[in-house]
Amino acid sequence: MKIDIISLFPEFFAAFFDHSIIKRAVAANRLTMAVTNPRDFAHNKHNQVDDTPYGGGAGMLMMAPPIFEAVEHVLGVKPELPATELRKRVIFLGPTGETFNQAKARELATYDQLVLICGHYEGVDYRVEEHLVDETISIGDFVLTGGELPAMIVADAVARMIPGILGAASGAMEDSFYRPILEGPQYTKPPVYRDWSVPDVLRSGHHQNIANWRLQQALLRTLKLRPDLLDRELTGEEERAIKELKKQGLWNP
Missing domain, CATH: 1.10.1270.20 (tRNA(m1g37)methyltransferase, domain 2)
Structure with missing residues (x-):
C-alpha cells in the first residue's frame, strides 16, 4: 500500500514516519508513505496557496489548483489520461465528513493507494471536495488547526490493518473496535x-x-x-x- 499525504507542513510528519508501527511497515516493504507540499504546485512567484473567500468572510481558503495538481502528481495521472487499474482513494480530512472508525480503517486498508488531503486556514475551496476527493472523513466533532493530526490518525489506523505489520497475528483483531x-x-x-x-x-x-x-x-x-x-x-x-x-x-x- 502507498499512503500519500498532501500537506503545507511536511515537517509535521518526520517523527510519525519513524514511529514503530509505521517504520516497521515501511521497512517490510508493505507500506510506502510520502508527503507532498501543494505549495510546490503554486502558480505565482510567492508560492501562494490561499486567498480570500468570494462573498466575504473571515480568514483565508486554500486554493483549488495547487491541491488538484499535487493530488494528480502523486496519483501519476493527468486530467486527460485514464487512471490505472490500481484501487485508489482520495480523502479530504474535514469536519463535514463521515466520522472515522475501525470499520472505515479496515475498508481503507483494502486500497492500493490512499491520498490524504490536509486542510488549513479556514478550509479549502469547495471544488476540492466536490470534484477531486472520493470522500471526506472527520475524526470527531471538534475543530483543529489543520488536517495533519487527522491524517496521522487515519494512516496509523489503516497501517495496523495491513497483514503482517503487527507483531502478533491476532493483535489487530483483539483491539477495541476491531x-x-x-x-x-x-x-x-x-x-x-x-x-x-x-x-x-x-x-x-x-x-x-x-x-x-x-x-x-x-x-x-x-x-x-x-x-x-x-x-x-x-x-x-x-x-x-x-x-x-x-x-x-x-x-x-
Missing part, C-alpha cells in the same frame, strides 16, 4: 503488585477459559463505558457470554 465492543483489561508481570494480583484465570494456561473470561470482561467494560455499542444484533458467542454473566449476577444493564 469488533464492536471495547477491549477487556490486560495484565503483564509482575503477577502481584501492591497486593493487586493478576486474575488467576489468566495464569491458568487454559486457553478456552481465558478466551471466555476476556470476552466477558470486554462485554462488561462495554456495558459500563459504551452501552451504545451493544445496541445491535449480538453474536452467538456474545449472547452465551452475557448469559453466563447473568448467572453470576454481574450483568446489570
Whole structure:
C-alpha cells in the first residue's frame, strides 16, 4: 500500500514516519508513505496557496489548483489520461465528513493507494471536495488547526490493518473496535503488585477459559463505558457470554 499525504507542513510528519508501527511497515516493504507540499504546485512567484473567500468572510481558503495538481502528481495521472487499474482513494480530512472508525480503517486498508488531503486556514475551496476527493472523513466533532493530526490518525489506523505489520497475528483483531465492543483489561508481570494480583484465570494456561473470561470482561467494560455499542444484533458467542454473566449476577444493564 502507498499512503500519500498532501500537506503545507511536511515537517509535521518526520517523527510519525519513524514511529514503530509505521517504520516497521515501511521497512517490510508493505507500506510506502510520502508527503507532498501543494505549495510546490503554486502558480505565482510567492508560492501562494490561499486567498480570500468570494462573498466575504473571515480568514483565508486554500486554493483549488495547487491541491488538484499535487493530488494528480502523486496519483501519476493527468486530467486527460485514464487512471490505472490500481484501487485508489482520495480523502479530504474535514469536519463535514463521515466520522472515522475501525470499520472505515479496515475498508481503507483494502486500497492500493490512499491520498490524504490536509486542510488549513479556514478550509479549502469547495471544488476540492466536490470534484477531486472520493470522500471526506472527520475524526470527531471538534475543530483543529489543520488536517495533519487527522491524517496521522487515519494512516496509523489503516497501517495496523495491513497483514503482517503487527507483531502478533491476532493483535489487530483483539483491539477495541476491531469488533464492536471495547477491549477487556490486560495484565503483564509482575503477577502481584501492591497486593493487586493478576486474575488467576489468566495464569491458568487454559486457553478456552481465558478466551471466555476476556470476552466477558470486554462485554462488561462495554456495558459500563459504551452501552451504545451493544445496541445491535449480538453474536452467538456474545449472547452465551452475557448469559453466563447473568448467572453470576454481574450483568446489570
